[in-house]
Amino acid sequence: MTPAEIVHVLVVWTPFLAGGFLWNILISLVAMAIGTVFGAVLARLRLSGRKSLARMGLAVTELTRNIPTFVFLFYLAFLIPVEFKVSDEIYSFPAWLKASLALSVAVVGFVSDNLLVAWQHWRNANHSAALLFVPSWTMYLVIIVMASSTASVIGVGEIVSRCNVVIAAVSGEEMMVWVYIYAIGYFFGLCFPLNWAMGRVKKRLLAHVGGTSAQKCGECER
Amino acid sequence: MVSHGMLRAACVLALIAILSSQEAFADRLDLIQMRGVLIVGVKSDYPPFGMLDANGRLIGFEPDLAAELARRLNVRLQLVAVSSTNRLQKLEEGAIDVVIATLGDTPQRRQIATLIEPNYYASGVAVVAPPNAHLSSWADLRGKKVCATQGAYFNRSMAQRFLLDLQVFNGTRDTKMALRDGRCVAWLYDDTGIVGLLNDPEWTSYETPLPSTMVSPWAMAIAASEHGSELERAISDAIADWHRSGWLIETEQRWGIKSSRFLADTHQLWTQTEPDGGPVCARLASGEWPSECRNKLLLTSTDVSGLQHIGLLIKERTGLNLTIFYDAYDRNLFLAGLWMTLQLMAGCIVGSLILGCLGALVAEGMPWLCGLVRLSAAIGRMTPPLLLIYLIFFGVGHIVVTRYGWTFDGSMIAVLCLSLYTGCAIVYTLLEACALLRNQEPGFALGWRGLPRALRLAYTPVIAALINVVKATGMASAIAVPELISASTAIVAEQGNAAVMMNVLMIAYFLLVMGVVRLFNCLERWMLQHDAR
Numbered sequence: 001m002t003p004a005e006i007v008h009v010l011v012v013w014t015p016f017l018a019g020g021f022l023w024n025i026l027i028s029l030v031a032m033a034i035g036t037v038f039g040a041v042l043a044r045l046r047l048s049g050r051k052s053l054a055r056m057g058l059a060v061t062e063l064t065r066n067i068p069t070f071v072f073l074f075y076l077a078f079l080i081p082v083e084f085k086v087s088d089e090i091y092s093f094p095a096w097l098k099a100s101l102a103l104s105v106a107v108v109g110f111v112s113d114n115l116l117v118a119w120q121h122w123r124n125a126n127h128s129a130a131l132l133f134v135p136s137w138t139m140y141l142v143i144i145v146m147a148s149s150t151a152s153v154i155g156v157g158e159i160v161s162r163c164n165v166v167i168a169a170v171s172g173e174e175m176m177v178w179v180y181i182y183a184i185g186y187f188f189g190l191c192f193p194l195n196w197a198m199g200r201v202k203k204r205l206l207a208h209v210g211g212t213s214a215q216k217c218g219e220c221e222r
Numbered sequence: 223m224v225s226h227g228m229l230r231a232a233c234v235l236a237l238i239a240i241l242s243s244q245e246a247f248a249d250r251l252d253l254i255q256m257r258g259v260l261i262v263g264v265k266s267d268y269p270p271f272g273m274l275d276a277n278g279r280l281i282g283f284e285p286d287l288a289a290e291l292a293r294r295l296n297v298r299l300q301l302v303a304v305s306s307t308n309r310l311q312k313l314e315e316g317a318i319d320v321v322i323a324t325l326g327d328t329p330q331r332r333q334i335a336t337l338i339e340p341n342y343y344a345s346g347v348a349v350v351a352p353p354n355a356h357l358s359s360w361a362d363l364r365g366k367k368v369c370a371t372q373g374a375y376f377n378r379s380m381a382q383r384f385l386l387d388l389q390v391f392n393g394t395r396d397t398k399m400a401l402r403d404g405r406c407v408a409w410l411y412d413d414t415g416i417v418g419l420l421n422d423p424e425w426t427s428y429e430t431p432l433p434s435t436m437v438s439p440w441a442m443a444i445a446a447s448e449h450g451s452e453l454e455r456a457i458s459d460a461i462a463d464w465h466r467s468g469w470l471i472e473t474e475q476r477w478g479i480k481s482s483r484f485l486a487d488t489h490q491l492w493t494q495t496e497p498d499g500g501p502v503c504a505r506l507a508s509g510e511w512p513s514e515c516r517n518k519l520l521l522t523s524t525d526v527s528g529l530q531h532i533g534l535l536i537k538e539r540t541g542l543n544l545t546i547f548y549d550a551y552d553r554n555l556f557l558a559g560l561w562m563t564l565q566l567m568a569g570c571i572v573g574s575l576i577l578g579c580l581g582a583l584v585a586e587g588m589p590w591l592c593g594l595v596r597l598s599a600a601i602g603r604m605t606p607p608l609l610l611i612y613l614i615f616f617g618v619g620h621i622v623v624t625r626y627g628w629t630f631d632g633s634m635i636a637v638l639c640l641s642l643y644t645g646c647a648i649v650y651t652l653l654e655a656c657a658l659l660r661n662q663e664p665g666f667a668l669g670w671r672g673l674p675r676a677l678r679l680a681y682t683p684v685i686a687a688l689i690n691v692v693k694a695t696g697m698a699s700a701i702a703v704p705e706l707i708s709a710s711t712a713i714v715a716e717q718g719n720a721a722v723m724m725n726v727l728m729i730a731y732f733l734l735v736m737g738v739v740r741l742f743n744c745l746e747r748w749m750l751q752h753d754a755r
Contacts, residue, residue: 066739068693071731074707077385078720095365095385142604149606153700155365155385160609168356173624177617184605184613191604 020159024148030100035107042112064109073102077154099151128208135198142191251453262288263304263318269418270477284322327441336449337441344484346434348413357431369406465492543719559709566695573641578648586668602646610639615701636698644691655680
């Protein structure tokens with residue numbers, strides 16, 4: 001296969017693959033939304049004056065930290081029925097939503113921990129430090145976007161499973177490498193600029209705070 | 223007058239004789255031998271298992287079995303066509319002696335007829351796919367559109383066990399057209415029915431790429447009242463002999479049926495011998511076959527002892543099918559998966575640390591390489607590990623195999639890719655720690671001696687990254703590494719106990735991750751104590 005042919009195949013399949021990548025973004029955003037809501041509730045519980053509530057919030061947060069999302073993905077895929085009936089109406093439970101739910105578990109733990117710190121800073125009128133939550137959250141979104149590729153193992157039609165469809169369709173064995181590299185390009189193209197920009201924002205905020213950077217970065221890696 | 227009276231007496235006598243003879247034939251085998259004919263019900267519409275030839279005679283795989291049975295009993299054979307709906311009814315009426323008509327062995331049927339073990343054949347579920355469908359395992363069909371025909375008993379369980387997106391069509395003709403038009407990637411079908419279908423010239427290019435699953439053994443049946451009779455024993459012995467001699471496999475070949483795993487496995491089981499030379503599958507003192515030679519799916523807790531008895535009792539009482547505890551095969555599969563997962567976890571922790579430290583050392587020690595290392599670390603961090611695993615295992619792996627003939631081990635590739643991803647994150651945190659250390663003491667440079675200090679400073683994020691990679695080891699299942707997830711989904715596929723297995727898998731992984739977290743916490747405490755001293 002000549003380079004021109006390879007490029008041609010990739011161009012032909014671009015709308016299909018790009019559509020798949022939109023699914024990755026959708027899955028990730030829904031996961032972030034679900035995870036942020038529940039994580040915020042947990043952070044709020046941990047900050048509440050009552051000891052029992054605070055302890056419960058911490059216990060649930062620790063539970064979510066130990067749950068491997070990849071295994072949880074299979075768990076939900078097998079145990080949530082594809083369709084269920086509510087008073088004579090049949091509702092289907094799409095696989096992509098199962099993927100979002102599985103990924104959201106990791107987000108819950110992250111938001112619970114980071115929002116707790118941010119909230120404390122905000123209460124102490126340490127607003128710049130509290131705002132660090134925004135770049136951290138966005139950097140976590142990047143991690144979730146990359147993790148959303150695992151949805152392919154339960155058959156969600158996102159970019160990785162579409163890569164496999166393309167490979168089967170063009171049936172050129174050497175095309176395989178190029179299709180995968182092209183898909184990696186999508187992730188890099190979205191995640192690198194986003195991560196870089198958030199890194200800048202973070203540095204700015206940290207300069208405002210003048211605090212130690214090592215501790216903060218410890219949180220963003222989770 | 224006299225003759226009239228005698229005739230009447232003769233009639234009464236004859237009636238008594240008939241009635242008493244019914245009594246005398248407590249065993250149907252005596253009746254069969256007396257009448258000199260064995261009457262067997264077979265199918266007429268299920269080629270090549272039971273069908274009509276050009277002369278309207280019943281022929282096929284099952285009629286051959288019936289003929290051999292009659293020969294062994296030294297009687298003539300009479301075949302009767304039966305259907306799925308009337309086969310057991312005719313048996314009960316006494317119109318036929320034996321049913322050999324694609325009858326699946328189920329607990330419900332065992333209530334209304336005597337089903338004879340060992341089973342003589344088995345059907346399973348397979349798929350018909352167009353050529354070049356690129357299907358190598360059932361997991362390849364997860365989430366894919368798969369055509370199925372309305373009413374097939376396996377539709378629901380197959381969708382649940384293999385996460386298929388089933389497109390159910392009304393009849394065989396509609397399903398055929400849907401597959402031809404590409405509305406689904408494959409067609410779910412009974413593997414014994416496929417034989418007839420693929421003979422159609424239009425379908426010869428289609429294939430059955432996957433091994434049959436949800437195997438349902440077939441049994442010969444005699445009337446419920448014949449349980450424990452001589453007839454049952456005679457037929458049972460015949461089938462056992464056929465398994466031992468491989469005659470069933472020959473018969474299968476003679477009819478052009480794709481060789482079934484069931485016959486091969488059963489042949490192997492029935493020819494196995496004990497250390498003392500006797501066959502494993504020999505009748506026990508009770509006259510029963512040993513439990514390992516019987517239909518595993520239909521054993522009840524009363525048939526077995528020990529762990530298996532407890533396991534089956536739990537299943538019967540609660541519905542929880544804990545096969546990984548009582549079934550040796552499933553248990554070994556699961557334990558092997560656990561061992562593989564432990565190895566992957568250890569490999570990923572060590573690999574990530576090595577790659578992370580080496581990357582940081584190179585970046586710090588050789589300033590002219592620093593930019594390159596930083597760039598590769600950025601790319602590594604922004605590449606989804608699963609995609610990297612596919613790229614290396616399938617893409618690069620294929621090129622290497624065709625050029626150099628080397629094959630990669632899946633688990634090694636999974637460890638390498640996951641370590642790369644995590645190692646890149648560790649490089650970043652180490653470099654940041656170095657920058658911080660340089661703030662404290664301007665002359666600091668990362669070398670072999672400075673490494674422990676940098677690692678100590680970056681302890682929390684490094685450990686967080688390592689715990690993440692431990693959680694992600696399941697990704698190896700995507701390239702069929704036999705670890706915990708692969709083992710669990712394989713057991714679900716066989717046993718259909720998704721709820722049990724998924725909970726067991728989740729708890730196992732949860733405990734493993736917790737163990738690793740504990741281990742790192744201990745390490746931290748030990749280091750703190752060490753520092754204090």
